[in-house]
Amino acid sequence: MSYGELDNLCINTIRVLSADAVANANSGHPGAPMGMAPVSHVLFNRFMRFNPKNPDWINRDRFVLSNGHGCMLQYSLLHLFGYDLSLDDLKHFRQVGSKTPGHPEAADTPGIEVTTGPLGQGFANAVGLAIAQAHTAAIYNKPGYDLVDNYTYMFFGDGCLMEGIASEAASTAGHLQLGNLIGIYDDNHISIDGNTNCAFTEDVLKRFESYGWHCIHVTDGDNDLSAIDAAIAEAKTVKDKPTIIKLTTTIGYGSKLQGTHEVHGSPLKADDIKSIKEKFGFDPEKKFDVPSAVYEHYGETAAKGAAAEEEWNQLFAKYQKEYPEEGKDLARRLAGKLPEGWEKALPTYKSTDPAIASRKLSETILQKLYPIIPELVGGSADLTGSNLTRAKEAVDFQPPSTGLGDWSGRYIRYGVREHGMAAIMNGLAAYGTIIPYGGTFLNFVSYAAGALRLSALSHHRVIYVSTHDSIGLGEDGPTHQPIETLAHFRALPNCMVWRPADGNETSAAYYIALISKHTPSVIALSRQNLPQLENSTIERAIKGGYVAVESEGAQVTLISTGSEVGICIDAVKYLKEKHNVVARVVSLPCWEVFDAQPKEYKLSVLPDGIPILSVEVMTTLGWEKYSHEQFGLNRFGASGPYKDVYAKFEFTPEGISKRAIATIEFWKEVTPIRSPINRAFAQLI
Amino acid sequence: MSYGELDNLCINTIRVLSADAVANANSGHPGAPMGMAPVSHVLFNRFMRFNPKNPDWINRDRFVLSNGHGCMLQYSLLHLFGYDLSLDDLKHFRQVGSKTPGHPEAADTPGIEVTTGPLGQGFANAVGLAIAQAHTAAIYNKPGYDLVDNYTYMFFGDGCLMEGIASEAASTAGHLQLGNLIGIYDDNHISIDGNTNCAFTEDVLKRFESYGWHCIHVTDGDNDLSAIDAAIAEAKTVKDKPTIIKLTTTIGYGSKLQGTHEVHGSPLKADDIKSIKEKFGFDPEKKFDVPSAVYEHYGETAAKGAAAEEEWNQLFAKYQKEYPEEGKDLARRLAGKLPEGWEKALPTYKSTDPAIASRKLSETILQKLYPIIPELVGGSADLTGSNLTRAKEAVDFQPPSTGLGDWSGRYIRYGVREHGMAAIMNGLAAYGTIIPYGGTFLNFVSYAAGALRLSALSHHRVIYVSTHDSIGLGEDGPTHQPIETLAHFRALPNCMVWRPADGNETSAAYYIALISKHTPSVIALSRQNLPQLENSTIERAIKGGYVAVESEGAQVTLISTGSEVGICIDAVKYLKEKHNVVARVVSLPCWEVFDAQPKEYKLSVLPDGIPILSVEVMTTLGWEKYSHEQFGLNRFGASGPYKDVYAKFEFTPEGISKRAIATIEFWKEVTPIRSPINRAFAQLI
Numbered sequence A, B: 001m002s003y004g005e006l007d008n009l010c011i012n013t014i015r016v017l018s019a020d021a022v023a024n025a026n027s028g029h030p031g032a033p034m035g036m037a038p039v040s041h042v043l044f045n046r047f048m049r050f051n052p053k054n055p056d057w058i059n060r061d062r063f064v065l066s067n068g069h070g071c072m073l074q075y076s077l078l079h080l081f082g083y084d085l086s087l088d089d090l091k092h093f094r095q096v097g098s099k100t101p102g103h104p105e106a107a108d109t110p111g112i113e114v115t116t117g118p119l120g121q122g123f124a125n126a127v128g129l130a131i132a133q134a135h136t137a138a139i140y141n142k143p144g145y146d147l148v149d150n151y152t153y154m155f156f157g158d159g160c161l162m163e164g165i166a167s168e169a170a171s172t173a174g175h176l177q178l179g180n181l182i183g184i185y186d187d188n189h190i191s192i193d194g195n196t197n198c199a200f201t202e203d204v205l206k207r208f209e210s211y212g213w214h215c216i217h218v219t220d221g222d223n224d225l226s227a228i229d230a231a232i233a234e235a236k237t238v239k240d241k242p243t244i245i246k247l248t249t250t251i252g253y254g255s256k257l258q259g260t261h262e263v264h265g266s267p268l269k270a271d272d273i274k275s276i277k278e279k280f281g282f283d284p285e286k287k288f289d290v291p292s293a294v295y296e297h298y299g300e301t302a303a304k305g306a307a308a309e310e311e312w313n314q315l316f317a318k319y320q321k322e323y324p325e326e327g328k329d330l331a332r333r334l335a336g337k338l339p340e341g342w343e344k345a346l347p348t349y350k351s352t353d354p355a356i357a358s359r360k361l362s363e364t365i366l367q368k369l370y371p372i373i374p375e376l377v378g379g380s381a382d383l384t385g386s387n388l389t390r391a392k393e394a395v396d397f398q399p400p401s402t403g404l405g406d407w408s409g410r411y412i413r414y415g416v417r418e419h420g421m422a423a424i425m426n427g428l429a430a431y432g433t434i435i436p437y438g439g440t441f442l443n444f445v446s447y448a449a450g451a452l453r454l455s456a457l458s459h460h461r462v463i464y465v466s467t468h469d470s471i472g473l474g475e476d477g478p479t480h481q482p483i484e485t486l487a488h489f490r491a492l493p494n495c496m497v498w499r500p501a502d503g504n505e506t507s508a509a510y511y512i513a514l515i516s517k518h519t520p521s522v523i524a525l526s527r528q529n530l531p532q533l534e535n536s537t538i539e540r541a542i543k544g545g546y547v548a549v550e551s552e553g554a555q556v557t558l559i560s561t562g563s564e565v566g567i568c569i570d571a572v573k574y575l576k577e578k579h580n581v582v583a584r585v586v587s588l589p590c591w592e593v594f595d596a597q598p599k600e601y602k603l604s605v606l607p608d609g610i611p612i613l614s615v616e617v618m619t620t621l622g623w624e625k626y627s628h629e630q631f632g633l634n635r636f637g638a639s640g641p642y643k644d645v646y647a648k649f650e651f652t653p654e655g656i657s658k659r660a661i662a663t664i665e666f667w668k669e670v671t672p673i674r675s676p677i678n679r680a681f682a683q684l685i
Helices: A004-027 A033-046 A068-082 A088-092 A122-140 A156-164 A164-175 A204-211 A225-237 A269-278 A292-322 A326-334 A358-368 A418-431 A444-456 A471-476 A485-490 A503-515 A561-578 A591-595 A601-607 A642-646 A652-666 B004-026 B031-045 B068-081 B087-091 B121-140 B156-164 B165-177 B204-211 B225-237 B268-277 B293-324 B323-334 B358-369 B418-431 B441-459 B473-478 B485-490 B503-515 B565-581 B591-595 B599-605 B643-646 B654-668
Strands: A062-067 A152-156 A181-186 A213-216 A245-246 A377-380 A411-412 A436-441 A462-467 A495-500 A521-526 A544-547 A555-560 A583-587 A614-617 A628-629 B063-066 B152-157 B181-187 B214-218 B243-248 B376-380 B411-413 B435-441 B465-466 B496-498 B521-524 B546-549 B557-560 B583-589 B612-615 B629-631
Touching: A004 A033, A004 A068, A004 A269, A004 A292, A033 A068, A033 A152, A033 A181, A033 A225, A033 A292, A062 A068, A062 A122, A068 A088, A068 A156, A068 A292, A088 A503, A122 A152, A122 A418, A152 A156, A156 A164, A156 A181, A164 A418, A164 B165, A164 B503, A181 A225, A181 A377, A181 B485, A204 A601, A213 A225, A225 A245, A225 A471, A225 B165, A245 B121, A292 A326, A326 B411, A358 A377, A358 A462, A358 A503, A377 A583, A418 A436, A418 A444, A418 B496, A444 A462, A444 A485, A444 A521, A444 B441, A462 A555, A462 B503, A471 A495, A485 A495, A485 A544, A485 B485, A495 A591, A503 B441, A544 A561, A544 A601, A544 B204, A555 A652, A555 B323, A561 A583, A561 A614, A561 A652, A614 A652, A614 B214, A614 B599, A628 A652, B004 B031, B004 B068, B004 B087, B004 B214, B004 B268, B004 B293, B031 B068, B031 B152, B031 B225, B031 B293, B063 B068, B063 B204, B068 B087, B068 B293, B121 B152, B121 B165, B121 B181, B121 B323, B121 B418, B152 B156, B156 B165, B156 B181, B165 B204, B165 B418, B204 B214, B204 B243, B214 B225, B225 B243, B358 B376, B358 B465, B376 B465, B411 B599, B418 B435, B418 B441, B435 B441, B441 B465, B441 B485, B441 B521, B465 B503, B485 B496, B496 B503, B496 B591, B503 B521, B546 B599, B557 B565, B557 B654, B565 B583, B612 B654, B629 B654
Parallel strands: A062 A152, A152 A181, A181 A245, A213 A245, A377 A411, A377 A436, A436 A462, A462 A521, A495 A521, A555 A583, A555 A614, A614 A628, B063 B152, B152 B181, B181 B243, B214 B243, B376 B411, B376 B435, B435 B465, B465 B521, B496 B521, B557 B583, B557 B612, B612 B629
Antiparallel strands: A544 A583, B546 B583
16 A cells, blocks of 8 residues: 555644644643554554444444543544544643543543543453454354454553553453454653653563564554555454554654653643644644645545445344344344343342352342343453352353354453453443453452443443452451452442342342443452341342331431341341340442432431441441441451451441440430431532 | 482472361362472472571561462461461461461561462562562672672462563563562462463463563473472572573372362362372371471471571671671661651741642652661652652662663662552562652552552551642543542551641651551642641641641531642631631541541540531542531542632632531531541441
């Protein structure tokens, strides 16, 4: 493929537009957009398939900018190719309320696939997008119907490669032989601290070879468009390996300071921008000036993309006739609908049913939903037998050549890679045909905190199956026993944290998690057996909190979650028998869902006039929101059989009763005792 | 070196002892101890230098079991070599209150260097220990005085290698050419999910070659003791690279189920243990049976270690005479004392001093302490110019061959590797001669959550310099703006979280962080300028909370931290002028330190009778502990200039005043208004 003047004009337009926008905002990163303009031009204009008028077309090629600080590059491209992002939007780069925030956010901007900026996340998201493509293709493609055959392209820099999450995802992608994944590594030798030789001297391509990637080096990424073109073309032909193209570039190409860390994260000076414009043949006095030839040229590419989608729509229409069942199923998934009546499969329990660990209850649910919700794609970070995340008949998602599964498999072996798993799940969710869930111990969801945060910020429906949820895991001890973990996740906006107390509550957790299209869920599950509660039903539990034991004339409300609800119920009996004290119990499996209920309901659960004591075997932090006094564990746990550990910390009917009585005494003198549901003012949301 | 019957007896003793202890606990991991018994025997008996009677001897070789679930291996070794760990302690493996918890904990057990179990952490800790050795040697060794020349050995498994944190640390170790670091990779092909071929098929040695490691493969780790010996001996001769020895072993060697994942994490059956004992020539009916020949043999090794320490003590005595200054300094460090009068260097400020960003205040402190506290070793995860963590005259810690620094350098370029940095700092702190601090944006300390947790659990004095602490960072937007972060860290036991409001508070934060030998500190610092407060002094701030504005007849207390304290003080004026409302302000830079003050003091800061409103630009979760009403941000932030962002969310004198008035109104009807300092019962600690 030969490249000429028009190509250079396009490339230089991206450069000056990006520099202008950063300067206009007086904030941002001009270096990466200027250095990566050539490859982005070649990729978007020659290789990528997309329709700017419909950023949701399922068979579009995906593009991920893992070095998200370079987002002016992406915003420039989206604008120039005709996405719903105006020149005015670019002029409001990094301003409050704009569609062009400081880092790309999927929930805010058309054409942004995933939220990036926290380094390494985009890399792993792209692996998830590629897995989703391979899986969806295996499910739906038929002879003559390559319904789903898109590629996933990603850009990433030295920073992404230094992050462990990228290592985890890269090793996974190599193992999975994801030939549909093409990564372009911006080898510019610069990070914020200066030359990368101060901290990053590994042989990147050798490392990727060790993971099983196909490796290419383009030595002149600034000028050699043909070499860039050839590299991408070669990568597309490699079907059994992901490809990394190491592209040696000059950061801030065109600037007087090109090749230095000074162009990385600060606006260029006005005189520098003028000199760049002169160098590239632009009017140095004009800002945000786009040559019409560029709009026209890119407009043609966009038109081809629109035509491709139209062609695809016809293919899909034909497919729906020939394969009505699959066609209906795919259409349903694309509409974001769950199968009709799926919720009937959720198990319910009576109080006479045996005590069962909630991780086991979760297994039963996943098993029952497996045949009914085909878009559920599960996995675990090497704890399948502990997290109980795998349906019996599940096939592993594996390259067929391994003999361990195939591309249609719905169970992913993530290995011991929690952070990578979570970010891959974000990519799976972003693709549009899959609902991902993944298991690990609750304590090690913390390893994935960076990705969980982006599940929430990006509105991804991702389910974190988080077993071994407390000191109740026993012998593994303090290194594995969460104390701060639920407080952390409860403090995260747009994240549901469930800690079900029994079977019906566990079903409720999955019900809400699955119908909440724009919110991730962390479901904390016990290792130990839990009794089935008398008053629990799915209908009650889906309100996030409900009365588990009502008692006329109650002197104290015990509010609790998960494994402690049953102990609180025992404490009610103990209090009555030993102290003639009347107590009631509230189960609060999900704070966020309870918060969303009408105030009257919440006040009926936590009424005025009765002091409330919270009981949970982890930090008390945050429980003041729902209670007057708190019984918890503001220290690390202990290694031992779980009943001994519970006894050591007094999480017994006696221990709870002692504190319930102290609570009643202490609050006697206050009038009125107001439910904490009452607040002086509403929170900003 | 030739090995014989006695060696096999030692090895098999480790195996059966470990299997017995796991079976006795009915919980634990027999597979790794049985598979790694041969290499541990060769390493501990032939190569390692240690004195079991003094586990703190500074020049001991360090041993890290990164695959901490195999801790019965380590406990068996510590017992057999004569550390203060009895056979009875082994019989109480995984019991409440024992010295043998389910995973190794440095704070609990003599001879355990670092707390491991969460996979990958130990690997990175070992890199920190090796850096500490190289640095300490460069500072103190003199011709004829190799005072510090120990090696760091680590064991790790497939699980550790899959974790991103190990990749980060391995790349760093390779860059730093740490010839004193020798890692032994237990290549047993098994993880919990079964054969590693389901998720982990990378070429490990090639990967480590790419990082710059020396690589060796021992193909028969079960039997070929001479090859193991030769590999370790070879590794010790490689001075300019860390070494990885890939040791192919059989997990659970000797068991009927050897080589399967069934021996990984469950006790062996009684008949299996009997058959193992018969196979190895032990009495199948006896449990915890140690042949006296083993005690004797290992006792000789231990005696050699004791002699080596004695020799070292004499060398150090001589050194102290010849190099009195260095000798005194090292002795001081080993005693865990800071230089006399160091705190006088902490800067103080008057309210007339200009407004300064607290990250900049932190820089001034670090600059002033640099010449005074030589054990301060800093660094940043590639954000030096933003975190402001480097003293002007600092030399980088780099291999001299790079030309970028030397081994005596006190500034570490961690690269974009937050999790690795934190775990390396844990290793630096564990070594015993260094106080580490490291910088990143507060939001990305979350990437390091797994390691921060272990800083706290292991009682490491590590300082997390955490800049860009809120929406006040402005344009970078929601991906970089912490919301849940401080709540997370405040919920973590044994972790101090500081958010200073001005210069004196920043000095106070460093003062307490440095004198707290057994607790990590997260110091959250602003990007934007903060005014110097009228009533702030170091003396007041080191109480964790104090009255920043007292007002007679106050109707409301505003309690706040960091950048919002100054806005609260402005709100006091606004309330008086516009509404004739009298308010007072409390600054609470560190909850944990405030909590430790006497109750009378706390009640003087947060007195009864006045409702309290908390103000902090992040989650309100947890603030109920100190306030009746909370003004915060329970949603993600926004990208824009920081003043616009603050205005959008109403963190202005007006916005605070509105809520203060609502608070006063709302609490009028309650009597008494009790300070939240009053509680019904004391928490367990």
